[in-house]
Amino acid sequence: MKKILVATDYSESAGNAVQYGVSLANHFGSLLSLVSAVEEPYSAAAGALVDIKDHIREEAMTTMGKVKEEVTPQLRNGATIDTHTVDGDPGPTITRVAKAKGYDLIVMGTKGSTAARELFTGSVANSVIKNSKLPVLAVPQQVAFHDFKRIVLSVDERPLASADVLRPLLDLVRAYKAELIVYHGDVDGDKKGYDPQLPTYLSGVNHRFEVRSGDTDKISTGIQKAVKLHSADLLCMIYHDHGFFGRLFNESTVSKVVFDSSVPLLVLQD
Template identity: 80%
Template sequence: MKKIMVATDYSESANSSVQYGVSLANHFGSLLSLVSAVEEPYSAAAGALIDVKDHIRDEAMETMDKVKREVSGQLTSGATIDTHTVDGEPGPTITRVAKAKDYNLIVTGTKGSDAARELFTGSVANSVIKNSKLPVLVVPDKIPFREFRRILIAVDEKSLAGSHVLQPLIDVLSAYDAELIVYHGDEDGDGKGYDPRLGQYLGDVNHRFEVRSGKDDSIAEGIEQAVKLHDADLLVMIYHDRGFFGRLFNESTVSKVVFKSTVPLLVLQDV
């Protein structure tokens, strides 16, 4: 992961996203880009619109420079930092910039501050997850930073496009020397249902499987309970963009977890 984007509004709640971005950059020796999207404000007067937009952009750039100075002193192992302020609606703009600049990972939060006009809400995170082909790390509002020591990946019954889908996870496991728990909610109780190639794809990484009956709980609740039971530092899910109904179901489950998760959520793209 040589290029990491942190999409931030520089509110207090965005600090958690920045801290996780710094940690990842230090482990991988990455370029860490802090990116703020300036959405066009609503105004009936064209002149006022321009003035307000310029004010928001100037304020964002001023705060960006301050955060850059603070973060620069935290970078190690050859990691570097740059900043960008771009115009546009946050979700589509983040996705567009990440693709154009060949980033390897997007980090974003689930909530922005009122002062920043709540630009980075859960809906923005969901927009980035659904429209980007990159892995997305979603950091819940105001959680304390924790190193990744135990990671839980929740898998469903769908087969993966290939081993490349799990590569970002494998990279993180290796960089942090973390343990992996593969969790599957087995609704019909037959002990099966996940891609049988998962073990092969994971190779020599430190991992173990856990299959539980999910009859009495919703999928999202089962995942939440597994994270708490194992005291996981990171939750991983796979977003499958295949077919309308399958995608709709996948979006619903991921969205519920995004809003309820108490740990960062890494969403891998099955493409």
């Protein structure tokens, strides 16, 4: 995990994301990039449009410069930091930049929104999770920084494409010397359980399994209960891009957890 992108608009939620980015960069000796997407402002006059956009970009660079000054003394283990502004709608732009520049992880803040809970594409975080092929760490606005000591991995019945899907999570578990709790809610009662390869994939890290019966309409509630029960510092979920109907179901569950989570959420891409 040598290149970490922190997407920021410098709201309170973005500030929390920066702190998690710093911690990760320090553990892995990473390049930490602060990236701000500058959207096209609404204006009737073309000249005014250019002036406004330039002003927004200058403000973003100034703010990021101040954050860089604050963060630099906190870096260790060979970690470094740089800053960038890019033009475009934040969701697609962050996704494009992360892919083009070869980042290993995207970190971003989230804010709860009733409307966005109903529409998976209704937020920047959900847009990035849905369209990026990279792992995304979504940090809720209200969450103060904590080291990852206990992590809950929520899994369903679908098999993973390969062990590589879990590699970012396993890197975190090892780097933070965390305990991993694998939670599976048996929502349909068929007792098929999780991917039988999981124990093999997780060999070599401190982990244990927990299977509970559940209700199809309460998947996100069951996940949050597991997080609270185990006093987890991080929740991890897997976004499956397997088939239209399976994807819709997966999007709905991940979306609810993104906005309701009481801890940072790491979304892995399958």
